[in-house]
Amino acid sequence: MLATVGVPSIDDLFSQIPEGLRLERPLDLPRGVSEQEILADLASLARRDRAGEDLVCFAGRGAYDHFVPSVVWALAGRSELYTSYTPYQPELSQGVLQALFEFQSMVCELTVLDVSNASLYDGATALVEAVNMARAGGRSRVLVAGGVDPRYVETLRTYGRGSGYVPEVIQAPDGRSAPPTDIDPDVAAVVIQHPNVFGILEDVTAFGAPARAAGAMLIQVFDPTSLGILAPPGDLGVDIAVAEGQPFGNHLNYGGPYLGMLAAKIEHVRKMPGRIVGETVDVDGRPGYVLTLQAREQHIRREKATSNICTNQTLMALAATIHMAWLGPGGLAELGRQCAAKASYAFDALTGLASVEAAFAGEPFFKEFAVRLPRSATEVRDALVDRGFLAGVPAPWVDDGTLIVAVTERRTRQEIDALAIAMEEVLAS
Amino acid sequence: MILGAPVRRQGPPGEGTVRDLAQPGRAAWSFPDLDVEPTEVPEAHRRRQAPGLPEVAERDLVRHYTRLSQMNYGVDTGIYPLGSCSMKYNPKLAEVAAAAPGFARLHPLQPDGTAQGALEMLWRLEAALCEITGMTRATLQPPAGACGELTGLLIMRAHHTELGNPRSTVLIPDSAHGTNPASARLGGYRAVPVPSTPRGLVDVDALAGLVNEDVAGLMLTNPNTLGLFEEDIARITTIVHDVGGLVYYDGANLNAIMGRSRPGDMGFDIVHINTHKTFATPHGGGGPGAGPVGVVEHLVPYLPVPRVQRDPDGTLRMSEDAPRSIGRMHGFHGNFGVLVRAYAYVFFHGSDGLQEVSELAVLNANYLASAIAEDFPLAYPDSRPMHEFVATAAGLERDAGVRAMDVAKRVIDLGYHPSTVYFPLVVEEAMMVEPTETASGSPGAQSGPGTTEGPGGSAARPLRVHLPPRLTPPGASVPARSPADRVRGGRPRSGRAAPRRNR
Ligand SMILES: Cc1ncc(COP(=O)(O)O)c(C=O)c1O
Numbered sequence: 001m002l003a004t005v006g007v008p009s010i011d012d013l014f015s016q017i018p019e020g021l022r023l024e025r026p027l028d029l030p031r032g033v034s035e036q037e038i039l040a041d042l043a044s045l046a047r048r049d050r051a052g053e054d055l056v057c058f059a060g061r062g063a064y065d066h067f068v069p070s071v072v073w074a075l076a077g078r079s080e081l082y083t084s085y086t087p088y089q090p091e092l093s094q095g096v097l098q099a100l101f102e103f104q105s106m107v108c109e110l111t112v113l114d115v116s117n118a119s120l121y122d123g124a125t126a127l128v129e130a131v132n133m134a135r136a137g138g139r140s141r142v143l144v145a146g147g148v149d150p151r152y153v154e155t156l157r158t159y160g161r162g163s164g165y166v167p168e169v170i171q172a173p174d175g176r177s178a179p180p181t182d183i184d185p186d187v188a189a190v191v192i193q194h195p196n197v198f199g200i201l202e203d204v205t206a207f208g209a210p211a212r213a214a215g216a217m218l219i220q221v222f223d224p225t226s227l228g229i230l231a232p233p234g235d236l237g238v239d240i241a242v243a244e245g246q247p248f249g250n251h252l253n254y255g256g257p258y259l260g261m262l263a264a265k266i267e268h269v270r271k272m273p274g275r276i277v278g279e280t281v282d283v284d285g286r287p288g289y290v291l292t293l294q295a296r297e298q299h300i301r302r303e304k305a306t307s308n309i310c311t312n313q314t315l316m317a318l319a320a321t322i323h324m325a326w327l328g329p330g331g332l333a334e335l336g337r338q339c340a341a342k343a344s345y346a347f348d349a350l351t352g353l354a355s356v357e358a359a360f361a362g363e364p365f366f367k368e369f370a371v372r373l374p375r376s377a378t379e380v381r382d383a384l385v386d387r388g389f390l391a392g393v394p395a396p397w398v399d400d401g402t403l404i405v406a407v408t409e410r411r412t413r414q415e416i417d418a419l420a421i422a423m424e425e426v427l428a429s
Numbered sequence: 430m431i432l433g434a435p436v437r438r439q440g441p442p443g444e445g446t447v448r449d450l451a452q453p454g455r456a457a458w459s460f461p462d463l464d465v466e467p468t469e470v471p472e473a474h475r476r477r478q479a480p481g482l483p484e485v486a487e488r489d490l491v492r493h494y495t496r497l498s499q500m501n502y503g504v505d506t507g508i509y510p511l512g513s514c515s516m517k518y519n520p521k522l523a524e525v526a527a528a529a530p531g532f533a534r535l536h537p538l539q540p541d542g543t544a545q546g547a548l549e550m551l552w553r554l555e556a557a558l559c560e561i562t563g564m565t566r567a568t569l570q571p572p573a574g575a576c577g578e579l580t581g582l583l584i585m586r587a588h589h590t591e592l593g594n595p596r597s598t599v600l601i602p603d604s605a606h607g608t609n610p611a612s613a614r615l616g617g618y619r620a621v622p623v624p625s626t627p628r629g630l631v632d633v634d635a636l637a638g639l640v641n642e643d644v645a646g647l648m649l650t651n652p653n654t655l656g657l658f659e660e661d662i663a664r665i666t667t668i669v670h671d672v673g674g675l676v677y678y679d680g681a682n683l684n685a686i687m688g689r690s691r692p693g694d695m696g697f698d699i700v701h702i703n704t705h706k707t708f709a710t711p712h713g714g715g716g717p718g719a720g721p722v723g724v725v726e727h728l729v730p731y732l733p734v735p736r737v738q739r740d741p742d743g744t745l746r747m748s749e750d751a752p753r754s755i756g757r758m759h760g761f762h763g764n765f766g767v768l769v770r771a772y773a774y775v776f777f778h779g780s781d782g783l784q785e786v787s788e789l790a791v792l793n794a795n796y797l798a799s800a801i802a803e804d805f806p807l808a809y810p811d812s813r814p815m816h817e818f819v820a821t822a823a824g825l826e827r828d829a830g831v832r833a834m835d836v837a838k839r840v841i842d843l844g845y846h847p848s849t850v851y852f853p854l855v856v857e858e859a860m861m862v863e864p865t866e867t868a869s870g871s872p873g874a875q876s877g878p879g880t881t882e883g884p885g886g887s888a889a890r891p892l893r894v895h896l897p898p899r900l901t902p903p904g905a906s907v908p909a910r911s912p913a914d915r916v917r918g919g920r921p922r923s924g925r926a927a928p929r930r931n932r
Contacts, residue, residue, distance in 0.1 A: 005795040013791045016658040016813060017690045027688050028560050032779030035522045042773060046531030048546030055543060059536045062760055071457070071487055075494040079711075083503035083519055085511055086715040088849075091841050095501030096714035099494070102446050109480040119716070121572040124760030132615075151760055158733070158756030162583055162616040201474050227480060229470050235477070244760065253527075254547050255537030255761025256572060257717035275715065287445075298575070298607035299852070303620045308611035311573035311705060315713030325447050325490055329479035331458030338463055345465035364471050382540055393538045413464040 051252075055385065056415050058346075060368045060406025061197065061393045062123060062149055063255065064247045066225065066335075067410045068319075069326050072249040076319040086275070086311070090290045096314065097289035100277040103321040107263050110227045110324075110332075111241045112234025114266035118275040119259045119317040120309060123244025124155040126260030127191065127221060129307055130240040131156060132163065133264070133271040134189035134217040136306070141187040142167045145177035145207065147196025148221060150396045173197065173397070175360035179206045183214045193221035194236075198395075198404060199343070199368030200360060201230070208237035217268075224248055224261065225339060225408075226366050228332030233263070240264045247408075249319030259316035270296060273307030275314075338409035339367035342416065346407045347371075349420040355427050359395075359402050368406040370395065373427065377403040380426055387422040447493050448483045457487040501714070502846050508868055510797075512817045512849040512861025513606065513654065515684045515706035515790075522777065523710065523770035532769055537761035541746040547765065548745035551737045554772045555721070561775075561783070562680070562700045563693020564723025568732045570763035574681060575608040577701030577720030578648070581677050582616030583755040584699060584724060584731040585646050588675065591753075596645035600669075602631055604654040604853040609679060618645055625855060629655040629809035629819075637668050646675040650682045651695065654853050655809055656794065656817040656861075658685075666696025675699060675728075683707045684865065685791055685816035688784025698725050704771040711770075719767040733758045789866035790816040797864050805836075808856045817863035819856050826858050833858040 007013055014022070033041075051057075057065035076082065080095065087093030087100075100118040107116035120126040131142050142160070144153055144167045156167040171178045175198065180190055190211040194202040204220060211218040217239040222232075225247045233241035246258040264272060270293065278292030298305040327335060347369050351358050359370035373380050377394035381403065384391040395402035407416065470476075485493075502509070509516035527533065535547055555567045571577040582599065589595045599618040601609045603625060610620035623639060624632045630653070647669045651659045659665060666676045678697040684707045692700045704710045705718035712718070724732060734754045735747040747762065778786060798807060798818040805820035822833040837847035837860075849861040 001792060001796045004799050005792070006799070007795075010788050010792060013788075013795060013813070013815075014686075014689050016660055016815075017686070018660060018663065021663065021690050021695055023688060023690055023694065027780040027783060029557055029780040029783070030776065032777060032782035035520075035777070038773055038777040039522055039526060041776065042526040042550070042769065043529060045546035045550050046526075046529035048549070049531035049535050050543040051536070051539075052530040052534040054530075055539070057534075057536055059538055061538055063537050065534070065536065069458075071490055075491065075498070077524075078495070078498040079505040080498040080501045080503045082711045082713050083505045084501055084714045085509065085514055085516055085712045088511075089502075089837070089841065089847065091838070092502035092846055093714075095497035095499070098446065098497055098500075100715075102448070105446070105448070106480075106482055109482055112480075121576065122760045124757075125572075125576070151757070154757045155760060158583065158758060159579075159615070161755065162579065162586065164617060201471070227476065229476055230474050231476050232480070251533040251766075252536050253533055254535040254544065254765040256759065256764040257766050258760075298611035300607070301611075302607045303610035303614040305607065305611040305614075308575040308579060308608050308615055309573070310575045310606075310608050311703075311712070311718040312716040313572075313713075314715030315711075315717060318714065321447075322490060322494060325483050325485055326457040326487065328451075328456050328458065328482050328484045330456050330484070331460075332482060333479065334458065334460055337467060338460055340470065341463055341465050341468045344468045364474065382542075385540060385543055390536060390539050390543075409460060412461075416465075 050385070054388070055390045056388060056419070057390045058405050058407060058411070058419060059390045059393050061404055062151065062244050063252055063258070064406055064408050065252060065410055066247045066408045068249055068251060069323065071326060072319050072322045075322050076249070076315060081318060082315050087291060090288060094289060097277050099318050099321055100275070100314065101279055101289050103317045104277060106321060106324045107261050110224060110232060111222070111263040112232040113241055113263035115269045115272065116261065116263040117272050118277055119313040120262055120274055121313060122256060122258045122260050123221065123242060124152045126242035126262045127152050127219070128156055128159045129273040130219045130242045130262060131189050131191070132273070132307065133240060133268055134219065135163065135165065136271045137188065139186050139188035139216070140165055143180045143183065143187055143190045144169045145192040145202070146171045146173040147177040147198065147200065147202060148191055148193040149197040152193070152221065175363055176200050177202055180210055183210050183216065185214060187214050187216040189217045189219050191219045191221070195223055195226065195366045195368065198360060198370040199365040200363045201365060204236040204238065212237070223366065225335055228329070228334070229336035229340065230366065240268065245316065245320050249323035250316050257313055257316050259313035259320060269293065271306055272296065274309045274312055335409055339407065342409065342411055343367045343369060343407040345413065346405060346416045349416055350405065350423065353420060353424050353427065356423070367408060368404060370402050370404050373401040373403055375401060375427070377401050380423070383426040384422055387426070389419050389422055391419060391423065447485060447490070450485050450489045450493060451483040453484060455484045455486050457485060457490055507845060508864065509846045510848045510862050510864050510868070511846070512819065512852070512863045513681055514849070515863060515865055516712070517709050517865040518867035519709045519711040520774065520777065523773040526773045527766050527769040532766065545745060548737055548747070550769060550772055552739065552745055554768055554775065555737065557775050558702060558721055559723050561687060561691070562702065562723050563691030564700055565726045566729045566732060567721050567723035568736065569719065569721045569768055570733050570759050571701070571720035571722055572759055572764045573716065573718040574701055574703040574720040575612055576758055577722045578608055578612035578679065579615050580722045580733060580755070580758050581699040581701060582612055582618065584728055585675050585677070586616055587731045587753065587755050588728060589645055597643050599645050600636070600639055600647040602649060602653065604855050605648065605650070606654060606679065606681065609648045613648070628811050629657050630659055630661065630812065631665055633661050633664055633668070636665060640668055640672045640674065642672055644669070644672055644674045646677055648677040648679060650679040651692070652682045652685045652815040655819050656814040657809060657812040658815055662695045670696065681706055682816065685787055687787040688780065689787055693725065698728060704767055708771040708774040710767045710774070717764045717767050719764045719771060731755050735762065786866045787816070793864040793866060793868045794818055794862070797862060805860060808859065817861060819853065820860045820862065821856055822858040822860055833860050836860065
């Protein structure tokens with residue numbers, strides 16, 4: 001090979017690197033090892049973590065321990081799919097393209113909105129993209145309901161540094177959110193999360209009216225697992241809906257890879273970020289799928305693109321697609337009913353303890369709720385870890401004893417009862 | 430040696446989407462019987478009409494997506510020489526490692542004390558990436574390269590803002606990837622193109638004329654997007670530093686230089702890495718990836734939060750304590766599962782293996798460039814390419830009317846994945862080819878140079894007959910209607926109420 005290339009040695013292939021810039025020593029890393037050794041190394045690291053059966057998960061706040069059906073990764077794990085690149089060559093990528101088209105279609109069905117894209121990084125960055133869509137019209141301000149997860153607000157704040165806005169949180173988070181009053185023609189977007197960070201069901205339409213009156217877009221952060229039983233964003237007058245898609249088909253993975261879902265009314269399609277797959281026909285008139293409306297994207301429009309996203313979360317979207325098809329309308333409704341019923345049971349079990357009360361009594365919730373503990377929620381949570389429970393996530397901001405508890409269909413009555421007993425013991429000690 | 434395989438579909442021909450398989454009342458789902466009292470959704474919040482998701486049996490699902498997988502070409506199918514993408518073989522061991530419950534079932538907000546293994550993995554990977562790139566510390570949070578770019582630009586912005594002026598422009602070579610200018614704009618900067626010389630390198634004199642106190646920085650890949658090493662890199666970084674600018678390294682091409690040279694030693698201040706290129710984490714059909722960003726010492730305070738920190742007693746924690754940080758680029762800690770795979774790759778190959786990866790990648794690219802030079806000359810014949818090269822079909826177009834896209838379609842007909850075409854935009858009829866070190870089909874660094882037969886020989890030779898292209902259907906060159914009409918793809922909603930479980 002060297003002869004074909006016309007150089008005497010490998011070193012000659014690197015001769016363009018000026019002498020002073022060559023690394024004249026080996027990298028300071030261990031030498032390569034066998035497969036057996038690297039797997040043993042990683043397995044020993046994984047064993048130092050506590051998860052799954054070892055730590056029963058009642059934590060949520062945007063990432064949930066839902067059941068992942070076996071069929072999901074049996075199919076998403078097919079290597080023709082997961083070892084392929086972005087489907088730039090449609091003839092070789094019909095599998096991924098069609099699956100993404102199905103994904104977009106299902107997201108539209110869920111949300112009752114017109115168009116969706118082929119995935120964003122995660123829920124928080126999907127919100128950033130939705131806000132960028134809203135601001136593309138030249139308006140500047142971004143109003144955020146108090147019940148939006150502060151993690152999402154922090155993400156907006158970070159990206160806003162570059163785009164030139166500071167998200168304005170309407171009021172301090174305290175149960176249900178208050179609709180905006182300080183709204184003017186410079187407001188591009190009003191953002192609401194429903195169910196909100198405490199799990200509470202918000203009155204989305206109460207945000208839609210002032211937003212519409214001011215000509216601003218209404219953006220909803222939704223929970224896809226709720227949409228078998230809760231009214232969809234499209235029916236609530238929402239312009240752009242975004243979600244963390246992890247609960248469909250994706251394991252917790254310590255925070256990623258997840259996927260951002262985004263769906264919008266058709267009039268916003270040319271402002272949408274990322275890949276969009278369209279159905280078309282080939283030269284023989286057979287259906288086929290292609291990336292479409294690419295004149296929005298960075299590889300064509302460069303600095304004028306709607307977003308910089310290139311690599312996205314396609315494989316996670318494929319897993320979500322398979323999971324959604326596994327559920328169908330009946331399974332999705334059953335999933336919602338089970339989450340809601342078990343969360344309600346857990347709420348009663350925990351608030352039935354002498355020293356625990358509802359943080360927001362009387363507010364309806366879906367699969368997550370907040371309780372107020374007589375002590376630091378972090379301390380109680382940590383003490384419960386020793387008893388095998390990840391009891392929830394302490395509320396952000398100050399630790400005033402508020403613990404946010406999530407209950408998925410995966411939890412059993414027995415586990416909930418055991419959590420209540422353990423919490424009672426911890427609080428008594 | 431024949432590389433790659435035609436994409437063929439096994440089994441009976443299927444048609445349509447998963448929805449076309451649906452039969453009312455069919456279902457794949459199963460849940461345990463509800464063991465608590467059912468609840469009612471408050472009237473005002475209730476969904477009135479069930480979503481039109483498909484009603485299919487699990488067997489239908491399996492056949493449908495198996496069929497789709499057979500209509501798809503991956504690295505496991507054959508050579509995938511997309512330039513700038515480093516489509517190398519993805520070792521299977523990484524998939525096994527990432528599936529361990531201690532990683533896969535870990536909740537992102539669980540206490541640090543219960544995630545010490547995950548944190549240790551992140552800590553070691555960060556250190557390894559810093560060693561490979563010559564940086565001081567890194568964030569592993571950005572979920573892809575483009576997000577890494579924006580992270581870097583926000584760091585630049587924070588740095589300049591602290592010095593009193595965020596500045597307003599970022600210099601980007603005209604050959605750069607589209608994400609660079611797109612990220613610059615999202616970072617609040619105007620992208621100013623830097624011209625290339627006839628040799629395909631940054632025009633250093635032009636650069637010197639473009640820099641001023643309003644330039645926040647320069648974004649560059651090295652080897653650059655044309656696969657050429659910027660020999661004047663030390664001068665380039667000095668020119669930018671002299672006006673107080675920072676230099677950003679787009680790591681898409683890191684596969685060329687591991688163990689041979691480091692961006693930090695070239696004068697770069699901020700570096701992103703695409704783990705889904707350099708470190709073989711599978712592309713997933715378009716993602717997920719991960720885009721860790723390393724920085725030099727004085728920029729460390731700006732890195733995103735949370736950051737992994739080690740306490741004096743050795744315990745690791747996710748720390749939010751960084752008052753000068755730009756903030757948060759992702760809802761949680763980034764694409765952790767991808768980072769596990771990157772760790773597996775880095776430490777499996779080790780210092781010796783990573784260097785060999787780069788050496789083989791460069792050798793393969795040069796071999797392939799030589800093998801096809803007669804038909805497809807290098808766009809910049811005066812510079813030796815590194816791990817990838819840009820050839821041009823301009824001559825072929827002139828002589829025979831065959832364009833780069835025709836060549837790509839013909840390569841597809843022959844059963845291979847073609848190279849990138851029409852990128853970089855600055856080259857006429859561009860064909861950007863990156864065979865990677867695994868082009869021979871043997872796994873990674875374990876294949877010696879002698880075993881790496883030139884894949885280009887077999888993939889490209891039939892093109893000599895200059896056949897007119899034939900599309901492998903289904904193709905999309907003649908859309909009958911605008912794809913935009915069908916971006917949704919839903920049929921009219923059925924209006925059926927959710928059926929009860931029925932199996
Ligand atoms: C040179 C270059 N820069 C940046 C990117 C963007 O990286 P990502 O797709 O991971 O966002 C790519 C990816 O294609 C690239 O080739």
